Amino acid sequence: MSATPQVDAYLDALGAALAPGLPRGARRRVIDEASDHLRCRVEARLAEGCPVDRAEHEAVERFGTVEEVAATHVRPVAARAASRVGPAAVALASVFVALMVVTTQVASVRVGAPAAATAGGIAGVVGWIGVQVAFVAAGLTVLRWLRLRRLAEPVAGDLRLLVHGAVVVVGTTAVSLACDVDAFRRMPAGQGQHAALVFGLVSLGMVVTAVVTVQAGSARRRVAGLSRLVDEPATLGGLGELLVAGVAAMGPAARSIGHGGALSLTGRHARSVVVRVRMWPVRAAAVASVVVGLAAGLAHLVAEGAATDGPARTLLALVAIGAIEGGLVLTGFLALGRYLGLRPTSVGRAPVS
Amino acid sequence: MKAEALKGHLDGLLLAIVDGGSTHGYGVISALHDRSDGAFDLPEGTVYPALHRLERAGLLESSWSTAAGRRRRVYAITAAGRAALHDRRADWRSFTTAVDAVLGGVA
Numbered sequence: 332m333s334a335t336p337q338v339d340a341y342l343d344a345l346g347a348a349l350a351p352g353l354p355r356g357a358r359r360r361v362i363d364e365a366s367d368h369l370r371c372r373v374e375a376r377l378a379e380g381c382p383v384d385r386a387e388h389e390a391v392e393r394f395g396t397v398e399e400v401a402a403t404h405v406r407p408v409a410a411r412a413a414s415r416v417g418p419a420a421v422a423l424a425s426v427f428v429a430l431m432v433v434t435t436q437v438a439s440v441r442v443g444a445p446a447a448a449t450a451g452g453i454a455g456v457v458g459w460i461g462v463q464v465a466f467v468a469a470g471l472t473v474l475r476w477l478r479l480r481r482l483a484e485p486v487a488g489d490l491r492l493l494v495h496g497a498v499v500v501v502g503t504t505a506v507s508l509a510c511d512v513d514a515f516r517r518m519p520a521g522q523g524q525h526a527a528l529v530f531g532l533v534s535l536g537m538v539v540t541a542v543v544t545v546q547a548g549s550a551r552r553r554v555a556g557l558s559r560l561v562d563e564p565a566t567l568g569g570l571g572e573l574l575v576a577g578v579a580a581m582g583p584a585a586r587s588i589g590h591g592g593a594l595s596l597t598g599r600h601a602r603s604v605v606v607r608v609r610m611w612p613v614r615a616a617a618v619a620s621v622v623v624g625l626a627a628g629l630a631h632l633v634a635e636g637a638a639t640d641g642p643a644r645t646l647l648a649l650v651a652i653g654a655i656e657g658g659l660v661l662t663g664f665l666a667l668g669r670y671l672g673l674r675p676t677s678v679g680r681a682p683v684s
Numbered sequence: 685m686k687a688e689a690l691k692g693h694l695d696g697l698l699l700a701i702v703d704g705g706s707t708h709g710y711g712v713i714s715a716l717h718d719r720s721d722g723a724f725d726l727p728e729g730t731v732y733p734a735l736h737r738l739e740r741a742g743l744l745e746s747s748w749s750t751a752a753g754r755r756r757r758v759y760a761i762t763a764a765g766r767a768a769l770h771d772r773r774a775d776w777r778s779f780t781t782a783v784d785a786v787l788g789g790v791a
Contacts, residue, residue: 363755364709364732370754371710372728395727403730407737 337387338369344397352405361404369394690724694734695743696772697724699765702744706760708751709735735759743768 342362349358369390376386394400690697701707701715712735713728738744743765749756761769 360757361732364757365729367708367751367754367756368710368713368728368732370752371708374752393728395729399727400729403733404736407733 335370335373335383335387337384337391338366338373341369341391341394341397342366345401348397348401349404352401353408357404357408365394365400690726693776694731695738696769696776698731698734698738699743699761699769699772702759702761703766703769706758708756708758712759738765 342365345365346358346362349361353361369387372390372393373383373386376389377383381389697716698712701712701719704715707715709732713731716724716731735744735746739746739759741764743762744759745762746757746759749758
Protein backbone atom coordinates (compact mmCIF):
# COMPACT_ATOMS: atom_id res chain seq x y z
CA MET A 332 0.00 0.00 0.00
CA SER A 333 1.30 3.46 -0.89
CA ALA A 334 2.09 6.16 1.65
CA THR A 335 -0.90 7.46 3.58
CA PRO A 336 0.15 10.77 5.13
CA GLN A 337 -3.38 11.83 6.11
CA VAL A 338 -4.04 8.54 7.89
CA ASP A 339 -0.68 8.69 9.62
CA ALA A 340 -1.30 12.26 10.77
CA TYR A 341 -4.75 11.29 12.03
CA LEU A 342 -3.37 8.34 14.00
CA ASP A 343 -0.69 10.54 15.53
CA ALA A 344 -3.29 13.08 16.58
CA LEU A 345 -5.55 10.35 17.99
CA GLY A 346 -2.68 8.87 19.96
CA ALA A 347 -1.90 12.28 21.42
CA ALA A 348 -5.55 12.85 22.31
CA LEU A 349 -5.79 9.46 24.02
CA ALA A 350 -2.53 9.78 25.94
CA PRO A 351 -3.87 11.63 28.98
CA GLY A 352 -6.84 9.32 29.47
CA LEU A 353 -5.82 5.81 28.43
CA PRO A 354 -3.02 3.57 29.68
CA ARG A 355 -0.38 2.59 27.18
CA GLY A 356 -1.75 -0.89 26.44
CA ALA A 357 -5.29 0.29 25.82
CA ARG A 358 -4.01 3.14 23.69
CA ARG A 359 -1.96 0.79 21.56
CA ARG A 360 -5.02 -1.36 20.95
CA VAL A 361 -7.15 1.62 19.93
CA ILE A 362 -4.49 2.93 17.57
CA ASP A 363 -3.87 -0.47 16.00
CA GLU A 364 -7.58 -1.03 15.42
CA ALA A 365 -7.99 2.47 14.03
CA SER A 366 -4.99 2.01 11.76
CA ASP A 367 -6.34 -1.29 10.40
CA HIS A 368 -9.78 0.23 9.91
CA LEU A 369 -8.57 3.33 8.09
CA ARG A 370 -6.23 1.39 5.84
CA CYS A 371 -8.97 -1.12 5.01
CA ARG A 372 -11.22 1.78 4.04
CA VAL A 373 -8.52 3.39 1.93
CA GLU A 374 -7.77 0.10 0.18
CA ALA A 375 -11.45 -0.42 -0.56
CA ARG A 376 -11.75 3.02 -2.11
CA LEU A 377 -8.53 2.59 -4.08
CA ALA A 378 -9.93 -0.65 -5.48
CA GLU A 379 -12.90 1.35 -6.72
CA GLY A 380 -10.55 3.70 -8.58
CA CYS A 381 -10.55 6.56 -6.12
CA PRO A 382 -7.36 8.68 -5.92
CA VAL A 383 -5.32 7.98 -2.82
CA ASP A 384 -5.57 11.45 -1.30
CA ARG A 385 -9.33 11.47 -1.68
CA ALA A 386 -9.59 7.91 -0.35
CA GLU A 387 -7.60 8.94 2.70
CA HIS A 388 -9.70 12.01 3.24
CA GLU A 389 -12.93 10.03 3.10
CA ALA A 390 -11.62 7.33 5.41
CA VAL A 391 -10.56 9.83 8.03
CA GLU A 392 -13.78 11.80 7.69
CA ARG A 393 -15.98 8.73 8.09
CA PHE A 394 -14.01 7.60 11.12
CA GLY A 395 -14.92 10.75 13.05
CA THR A 396 -13.01 13.68 14.45
CA VAL A 397 -10.11 13.00 16.75
CA GLU A 398 -11.94 14.70 19.60
CA GLU A 399 -15.15 12.68 19.40
CA VAL A 400 -13.40 9.35 18.86
CA ALA A 401 -11.00 9.99 21.74
CA ALA A 402 -13.87 11.05 23.99
CA THR A 403 -15.83 7.85 23.37
CA HIS A 404 -12.80 5.81 24.40
CA VAL A 405 -11.69 7.88 27.37
CA ARG A 406 -15.08 8.48 29.01
CA PRO A 407 -15.85 4.89 30.07
CA VAL A 408 -12.25 4.32 31.15
CA ALA A 409 -12.41 7.44 33.30
CA ALA A 410 -15.69 6.26 34.81
CA ARG A 411 -14.24 2.86 35.69
CA ALA A 412 -11.13 4.44 37.16
CA ALA A 413 -13.32 6.80 39.12
CA SER A 414 -15.26 3.93 40.63
CA ARG A 415 -11.97 2.81 42.15
CA VAL A 416 -11.04 6.30 43.33
CA GLY A 417 -14.06 6.53 45.63
CA PRO A 418 -13.40 3.48 47.81
CA ALA A 419 -9.69 4.28 47.85
CA ALA A 420 -10.34 7.82 49.07
CA VAL A 421 -12.76 6.61 51.72
CA ALA A 422 -10.39 3.88 52.89
CA LEU A 423 -7.51 6.33 53.11
CA ALA A 424 -9.57 8.85 55.04
CA SER A 425 -10.90 6.16 57.38
CA VAL A 426 -7.44 4.89 58.18
CA PHE A 427 -6.23 8.36 59.08
CA VAL A 428 -9.24 9.17 61.24
CA ALA A 429 -8.91 5.83 63.04
CA LEU A 430 -5.23 6.51 63.55
CA MET A 431 -6.06 9.91 64.98
CA VAL A 432 -8.63 8.56 67.41
CA VAL A 433 -6.34 5.78 68.63
CA THR A 434 -3.40 8.10 69.04
CA THR A 435 -5.33 10.70 71.00
CA GLN A 436 -6.75 8.01 73.27
CA VAL A 437 -3.30 6.64 73.97
CA ALA A 438 -2.03 10.16 74.61
CA SER A 439 -4.88 10.88 77.03
CA VAL A 440 -4.08 7.71 79.02
CA ARG A 441 -0.42 8.55 79.30
CA VAL A 442 -0.88 12.06 80.66
CA GLY A 443 0.12 12.65 84.20
CA ALA A 444 2.72 15.34 84.32
CA PRO A 445 1.18 18.59 85.57
CA ALA A 446 1.38 21.58 83.25
CA ALA A 447 0.32 25.19 83.51
CA ALA A 448 -0.77 25.85 79.95
CA THR A 449 -4.49 26.08 79.15
CA ALA A 450 -5.41 23.05 77.07
CA GLY A 451 -1.94 22.70 75.67
CA GLY A 452 -1.69 26.21 74.22
CA ILE A 453 -1.53 26.88 70.50
CA ALA A 454 -0.89 23.23 69.71
CA GLY A 455 -4.15 22.34 71.39
CA VAL A 456 -6.10 24.97 69.47
CA VAL A 457 -4.67 23.94 66.12
CA GLY A 458 -5.21 20.29 66.89
CA TRP A 459 -8.78 20.99 67.99
CA ILE A 460 -9.61 22.83 64.78
CA GLY A 461 -7.80 20.38 62.56
CA VAL A 462 -9.60 17.38 63.93
CA GLN A 463 -13.00 19.03 63.50
CA VAL A 464 -12.24 19.79 59.89
CA ALA A 465 -11.00 16.24 59.47
CA PHE A 466 -14.24 14.79 60.82
CA VAL A 467 -16.39 16.98 58.61
CA ALA A 468 -14.31 16.19 55.55
CA ALA A 469 -14.43 12.49 56.35
CA GLY A 470 -18.20 12.61 56.75
CA LEU A 471 -18.63 14.44 53.47
CA THR A 472 -16.27 12.10 51.67
CA VAL A 473 -18.12 9.00 52.86
CA LEU A 474 -21.46 10.54 51.93
CA ARG A 475 -20.34 11.50 48.48
CA TRP A 476 -18.94 8.05 47.90
CA LEU A 477 -22.16 6.38 49.04
CA ARG A 478 -24.10 8.59 46.68
CA LEU A 479 -21.79 8.32 43.69
CA ARG A 480 -21.36 4.55 43.80
CA ARG A 481 -24.95 4.21 42.65
CA LEU A 482 -24.15 6.03 39.42
CA ALA A 483 -22.98 4.14 36.36
CA GLU A 484 -20.82 7.03 35.20
CA PRO A 485 -20.13 9.46 38.02
CA VAL A 486 -19.41 13.04 37.08
CA ALA A 487 -15.75 13.89 37.10
CA GLY A 488 -16.29 16.98 39.23
CA ASP A 489 -17.93 14.97 42.00
CA LEU A 490 -15.16 12.41 41.90
CA ARG A 491 -12.65 15.16 42.23
CA LEU A 492 -14.44 16.25 45.39
CA LEU A 493 -13.97 12.74 46.78
CA VAL A 494 -10.27 13.02 46.28
CA HIS A 495 -10.29 16.51 47.75
CA GLY A 496 -12.08 15.16 50.81
CA ALA A 497 -9.47 12.46 51.32
CA VAL A 498 -6.65 14.96 50.88
CA VAL A 499 -8.17 17.30 53.44
CA VAL A 500 -8.77 14.48 55.93
CA VAL A 501 -5.24 13.20 55.61
CA GLY A 502 -3.70 16.64 55.87
CA THR A 503 -5.73 17.92 58.80
CA THR A 504 -5.42 14.61 60.62
CA ALA A 505 -1.66 14.66 60.25
CA VAL A 506 -1.53 18.17 61.70
CA SER A 507 -3.93 17.26 64.50
CA LEU A 508 -1.98 14.17 65.39
CA ALA A 509 1.15 16.18 65.94
CA CYS A 510 -0.67 18.90 67.88
CA ASP A 511 -3.02 16.74 69.93
CA VAL A 512 -0.37 14.37 71.19
CA ASP A 513 1.60 17.33 72.42
CA ALA A 514 -1.46 19.07 73.84
CA PHE A 515 -2.78 16.04 75.70
CA ARG A 516 0.64 15.28 77.07
CA ARG A 517 0.78 18.74 78.62
CA MET A 518 -2.56 18.36 80.41
CA PRO A 519 -2.88 17.43 84.05
CA ALA A 520 -4.06 13.87 84.73
CA GLY A 521 -7.75 13.36 83.99
CA GLN A 522 -8.26 16.38 81.77
CA GLY A 523 -7.54 14.42 78.64
CA GLN A 524 -10.72 12.39 78.99
CA HIS A 525 -12.85 15.49 79.58
CA ALA A 526 -11.37 17.27 76.60
CA ALA A 527 -11.85 14.19 74.45
CA LEU A 528 -15.52 14.02 75.47
CA VAL A 529 -16.15 17.65 74.60
CA PHE A 530 -14.17 17.33 71.45
CA GLY A 531 -16.19 14.26 70.49
CA LEU A 532 -19.50 16.04 71.08
CA VAL A 533 -18.55 18.99 68.93
CA SER A 534 -17.15 16.81 66.19
CA LEU A 535 -20.24 14.64 66.16
CA GLY A 536 -22.41 17.71 65.83
CA MET A 537 -20.37 19.05 62.98
CA VAL A 538 -20.46 15.73 61.17
CA VAL A 539 -24.23 15.60 61.52
CA THR A 540 -24.43 19.15 60.23
CA ALA A 541 -22.36 18.19 57.24
CA VAL A 542 -24.46 15.09 56.61
CA VAL A 543 -27.70 17.03 56.71
CA THR A 544 -26.29 19.73 54.50
CA VAL A 545 -25.26 17.29 51.84
CA GLN A 546 -28.60 15.52 52.00
CA ALA A 547 -30.40 18.82 51.78
CA GLY A 548 -28.38 19.82 48.75
CA SER A 549 -29.03 16.49 47.08
CA ALA A 550 -32.75 16.63 47.84
CA ARG A 551 -33.00 20.16 46.59
CA ARG A 552 -31.40 19.24 43.30
CA ARG A 553 -33.81 16.34 42.95
CA VAL A 554 -36.75 18.60 43.72
CA ALA A 555 -35.53 21.12 41.19
CA GLY A 556 -35.12 18.35 38.64
CA LEU A 557 -31.59 19.34 37.88
CA SER A 558 -29.47 17.03 35.79
CA ARG A 559 -25.77 16.49 35.82
CA LEU A 560 -24.23 18.37 32.96
CA VAL A 561 -20.54 18.50 33.55
CA ASP A 562 -18.43 16.11 31.54
CA GLU A 563 -14.78 16.83 31.92
CA PRO A 564 -11.71 14.71 32.61
CA ALA A 565 -11.19 13.84 36.25
CA THR A 566 -8.11 15.43 37.73
CA LEU A 567 -6.70 15.33 41.22
CA GLY A 568 -6.50 19.07 41.66
CA GLY A 569 -4.02 20.42 44.16
CA LEU A 570 -3.13 22.89 46.81
CA GLY A 571 -3.05 25.76 44.35
CA GLU A 572 -6.61 24.99 43.32
CA LEU A 573 -7.61 24.84 46.98
CA LEU A 574 -6.26 28.31 47.58
CA VAL A 575 -7.81 29.75 44.43
CA ALA A 576 -11.16 28.15 45.21
CA GLY A 577 -11.01 29.41 48.77
CA VAL A 578 -10.36 32.97 47.69
CA ALA A 579 -13.13 32.73 45.09
CA ALA A 580 -15.54 31.44 47.74
CA MET A 581 -14.94 34.32 50.12
CA GLY A 582 -17.43 36.73 48.57
CA PRO A 583 -20.64 34.68 48.47
CA ALA A 584 -19.73 32.93 51.70
CA ALA A 585 -19.42 36.25 53.47
CA ARG A 586 -22.89 37.21 52.23
CA SER A 587 -24.26 33.92 53.55
CA ILE A 588 -22.78 34.60 56.94
CA GLY A 589 -24.30 38.05 56.96
CA HIS A 590 -27.73 36.54 56.37
CA GLY A 591 -27.74 33.84 58.99
CA GLY A 592 -24.58 33.07 60.88
CA ALA A 593 -21.70 30.77 60.25
CA LEU A 594 -23.71 27.60 59.87
CA SER A 595 -25.73 29.04 57.02
CA LEU A 596 -22.44 28.94 55.19
CA THR A 597 -23.21 25.29 54.56
CA GLY A 598 -26.96 25.68 54.44
CA ARG A 599 -27.44 27.72 51.30
CA HIS A 600 -28.52 24.58 49.45
CA ALA A 601 -31.59 24.14 51.64
CA ARG A 602 -33.69 27.06 50.46
CA SER A 603 -36.38 24.88 48.97
CA VAL A 604 -39.43 24.91 51.22
CA VAL A 605 -39.83 21.15 50.81
CA VAL A 606 -36.28 20.44 51.89
CA ARG A 607 -36.31 22.93 54.72
CA VAL A 608 -39.41 21.42 56.27
CA ARG A 609 -37.89 17.96 56.10
CA MET A 610 -34.45 18.91 57.35
CA TRP A 611 -34.79 21.63 59.94
CA PRO A 612 -35.25 19.45 63.06
CA VAL A 613 -32.09 17.52 62.30
CA ARG A 614 -30.22 20.67 61.46
CA ALA A 615 -31.41 22.26 64.69
CA ALA A 616 -30.29 19.22 66.69
CA ALA A 617 -26.92 19.30 64.99
CA VAL A 618 -26.45 22.98 65.67
CA ALA A 619 -27.57 22.49 69.27
CA SER A 620 -25.02 19.74 69.78
CA VAL A 621 -22.29 22.00 68.48
CA VAL A 622 -23.39 24.86 70.74
CA VAL A 623 -23.73 22.61 73.79
CA GLY A 624 -20.39 21.02 73.10
CA LEU A 625 -18.66 24.36 72.77
CA ALA A 626 -20.38 25.64 75.91
CA ALA A 627 -19.29 22.55 77.82
CA GLY A 628 -15.75 23.02 76.60
CA LEU A 629 -15.82 26.66 77.61
CA ALA A 630 -17.13 25.84 81.07
CA HIS A 631 -14.47 23.20 81.47
CA LEU A 632 -11.71 25.61 80.54
CA VAL A 633 -13.08 28.32 82.84
CA ALA A 634 -13.24 25.93 85.78
CA GLU A 635 -9.76 24.54 85.22
CA GLY A 636 -8.21 27.88 84.39
CA ALA A 637 -9.76 29.72 87.36
CA ALA A 638 -8.34 27.13 89.72
CA THR A 639 -4.79 27.51 88.43
CA ASP A 640 -4.38 30.94 86.80
CA GLY A 641 -7.08 33.17 88.30
CA PRO A 642 -10.25 34.59 86.66
CA ALA A 643 -8.70 37.56 84.78
CA ARG A 644 -5.93 35.58 83.15
CA THR A 645 -8.33 32.76 82.34
CA LEU A 646 -10.77 35.17 80.72
CA LEU A 647 -8.01 36.75 78.66
CA ALA A 648 -6.78 33.34 77.55
CA LEU A 649 -10.28 32.27 76.59
CA VAL A 650 -10.88 35.41 74.56
CA ALA A 651 -7.58 34.91 72.77
CA ILE A 652 -8.25 31.24 72.16
CA GLY A 653 -11.80 31.94 71.04
CA ALA A 654 -10.65 34.60 68.61
CA ILE A 655 -7.95 32.38 67.18
CA GLU A 656 -10.19 29.33 66.91
CA GLY A 657 -13.13 31.27 65.54
CA GLY A 658 -10.96 32.95 62.95
CA LEU A 659 -9.26 29.75 61.92
CA VAL A 660 -12.48 27.75 61.76
CA LEU A 661 -14.20 30.44 59.71
CA THR A 662 -11.24 30.87 57.40
CA GLY A 663 -10.84 27.14 57.07
CA PHE A 664 -14.42 26.56 56.10
CA LEU A 665 -14.46 29.50 53.74
CA ALA A 666 -11.43 28.05 52.03
CA LEU A 667 -12.59 24.45 52.18
CA GLY A 668 -16.20 25.14 51.35
CA ARG A 669 -15.92 25.02 47.61
CA TYR A 670 -13.03 22.57 47.71
CA LEU A 671 -15.19 20.00 49.50
CA GLY A 672 -18.31 20.81 47.55
CA LEU A 673 -20.11 22.50 50.41
CA ARG A 674 -20.90 25.25 48.00
CA PRO A 675 -22.12 24.76 44.42
CA THR A 676 -19.59 25.52 41.71
CA SER A 677 -19.42 25.21 37.97
CA VAL A 678 -17.52 21.94 38.44
CA GLY A 679 -19.62 18.89 39.14
CA ARG A 680 -22.83 20.83 39.62
CA ALA A 681 -25.57 21.79 37.28
CA PRO A 682 -26.39 25.47 37.33
CA VAL A 683 -29.40 26.34 39.45
CA SER A 684 -32.12 27.45 37.11
CA MET B 685 -30.23 8.22 10.87
CA LYS B 686 -27.97 9.76 13.50
CA ALA B 687 -26.18 8.10 16.39
CA GLU B 688 -28.81 9.38 18.83
CA ALA B 689 -31.46 7.19 17.21
CA LEU B 690 -29.26 4.16 17.74
CA LYS B 691 -28.94 4.70 21.46
CA GLY B 692 -29.94 1.54 23.26
CA HIS B 693 -29.89 -0.54 20.08
CA LEU B 694 -26.25 -0.45 19.01
CA ASP B 695 -25.17 -3.33 21.23
CA GLY B 696 -27.85 -5.61 19.82
CA LEU B 697 -26.98 -4.64 16.26
CA LEU B 698 -23.30 -5.35 16.81
CA LEU B 699 -24.06 -8.72 18.42
CA ALA B 700 -26.28 -9.62 15.47
CA ILE B 701 -23.52 -8.81 13.00
CA VAL B 702 -20.81 -10.70 14.83
CA ASP B 703 -23.23 -13.60 15.28
CA GLY B 704 -22.98 -14.03 11.52
CA GLY B 705 -19.29 -14.87 11.81
CA SER B 706 -16.06 -13.67 13.38
CA THR B 707 -14.81 -10.47 11.87
CA HIS B 708 -12.67 -7.43 12.60
CA GLY B 709 -13.89 -3.96 13.48
CA TYR B 710 -13.90 -2.71 9.91
CA GLY B 711 -15.96 -5.74 8.87
CA VAL B 712 -18.48 -5.16 11.66
CA ILE B 713 -18.90 -1.50 10.82
CA SER B 714 -19.08 -2.09 7.08
CA ALA B 715 -21.75 -4.74 7.63
CA LEU B 716 -23.67 -2.36 9.87
CA HIS B 717 -23.60 0.22 7.10
CA ASP B 718 -24.41 -2.20 4.28
CA ARG B 719 -27.16 -4.16 6.02
CA SER B 720 -28.89 -0.94 7.08
CA ASP B 721 -28.53 0.37 3.52
CA GLY B 722 -26.54 3.28 4.86
CA ALA B 723 -29.24 4.31 7.31
CA PHE B 724 -26.96 4.16 10.34
CA ASP B 725 -24.66 7.07 9.70
CA LEU B 726 -22.46 7.42 12.74
CA PRO B 727 -18.73 8.13 13.03
CA GLU B 728 -17.12 4.76 12.48
CA GLY B 729 -14.46 5.31 15.12
CA THR B 730 -17.09 5.65 17.82
CA VAL B 731 -18.28 2.05 17.30
CA TYR B 732 -15.08 0.53 18.68
CA PRO B 733 -15.78 1.52 22.31
CA ALA B 734 -19.09 -0.34 21.99
CA LEU B 735 -17.24 -3.45 20.79
CA HIS B 736 -14.83 -3.11 23.71
CA ARG B 737 -17.73 -2.72 26.13
CA LEU B 738 -19.40 -5.86 24.81
CA GLU B 739 -16.12 -7.70 25.21
CA ARG B 740 -15.75 -6.56 28.81
CA ALA B 741 -19.31 -7.73 29.44
CA GLY B 742 -18.38 -11.18 28.16
CA LEU B 743 -20.72 -11.00 25.19
CA LEU B 744 -17.89 -10.85 22.66
CA GLU B 745 -14.37 -12.20 22.67
CA SER B 746 -11.47 -11.05 20.55
CA SER B 747 -7.96 -11.98 19.56
CA TRP B 748 -5.15 -10.50 17.50
CA SER B 749 -4.33 -11.77 14.05
CA THR B 750 -2.17 -10.47 11.23
CA ALA B 751 -3.52 -9.41 7.85
CA ALA B 752 -1.71 -7.50 5.10
CA GLY B 753 1.16 -6.98 7.51
CA ARG B 754 -1.06 -5.26 10.06
CA ARG B 755 -2.24 -6.23 13.52
CA ARG B 756 -5.95 -6.93 13.37
CA ARG B 757 -8.37 -7.54 16.23
CA VAL B 758 -10.98 -10.15 15.33
CA TYR B 759 -14.24 -10.37 17.29
CA ALA B 760 -16.40 -13.43 17.89
CA ILE B 761 -19.62 -13.84 19.80
CA THR B 762 -19.70 -15.87 23.02
CA ALA B 763 -22.42 -18.14 24.37
CA ALA B 764 -23.50 -15.33 26.70
CA GLY B 765 -23.56 -13.01 23.72
CA ARG B 766 -25.88 -15.34 21.81
CA ALA B 767 -28.20 -15.54 24.78
CA ALA B 768 -28.21 -11.75 25.11
CA LEU B 769 -28.89 -11.40 21.38
CA HIS B 770 -31.81 -13.81 21.68
CA ASP B 771 -33.27 -11.69 24.49
CA ARG B 772 -32.78 -8.46 22.55
CA ARG B 773 -34.51 -9.86 19.51
CA ALA B 774 -37.46 -10.94 21.62
CA ASP B 775 -37.61 -7.52 23.29
CA TRP B 776 -37.44 -5.76 19.92
CA ARG B 777 -40.28 -7.83 18.45
CA SER B 778 -42.46 -7.10 21.47
CA PHE B 779 -41.61 -3.43 21.23
CA THR B 780 -42.31 -3.09 17.52
CA THR B 781 -45.55 -5.05 17.85
CA ALA B 782 -46.71 -2.71 20.59
CA VAL B 783 -45.67 0.42 18.69
CA ASP B 784 -47.40 -0.79 15.53
CA ALA B 785 -50.55 -1.49 17.51
CA VAL B 786 -50.57 2.05 18.88
CA LEU B 787 -49.50 3.88 15.76
CA GLY B 788 -51.84 1.88 13.55
CA GLY B 789 -52.69 3.09 10.09
CA VAL B 790 -50.06 0.85 8.57
CA ALA B 791 -51.29 -0.24 5.18
